[in-house]
Amino acid sequence: MDFGDRLKLCREKKGYTQKFIAEKVGIKNNTLSSYEANKRQPDYDTLKALADLYEVSIDYLLTGDEYRVSSDEMWKELLDPKTELFFKDLKSAPEEKIEELIRFWEFIKERDK
Structure with missing residues (x-):
């Protein structure tokens, strides 16, 4: 259902x-x-x-x-429309792009500490 x-x-x-x-x-x-x-x-x-x-x-x-x-x-x-658009694109992304995005996000988090 x-x-x-x-x-x-x-x-x-x-x-x-x-x-x-x-x-x-x-x-x-x-x-x-x-x-x-x-x-x-x-x-x-x-x-x-x-x-x-x-x-x-x-x-x-x-x-x-x-x-x-x-x-x-x-x-x-x-x-939220912005977040929803991001996740919609992410769902169809190849695995290597998702891994790259995770690494990039980790970099941003470390940079901002």
Whole structure:
């Protein structure tokens, strides 16, 4: 089950319509539909609002893990558009580039001590 499926399942378990949720969260109905179809991903604030409405954790919506509850601050940082773009690029990078990036980051940390 992926993010969109979990989102839709949560909505249906609560008996809510897409229109109701969209109004509550402050997004357009077609935006919510895109989330449920895995065509788009919500920003942190929208994701937090959805998790609160459905009474589940952000961890559950994103990973399906019902028992892990990471801090909201961690998710806010990871879902920041700048950070998200970095991780998106990193996921598709070859292993040697990732190792190079780690070495570069270690250099920066040492330099700034």
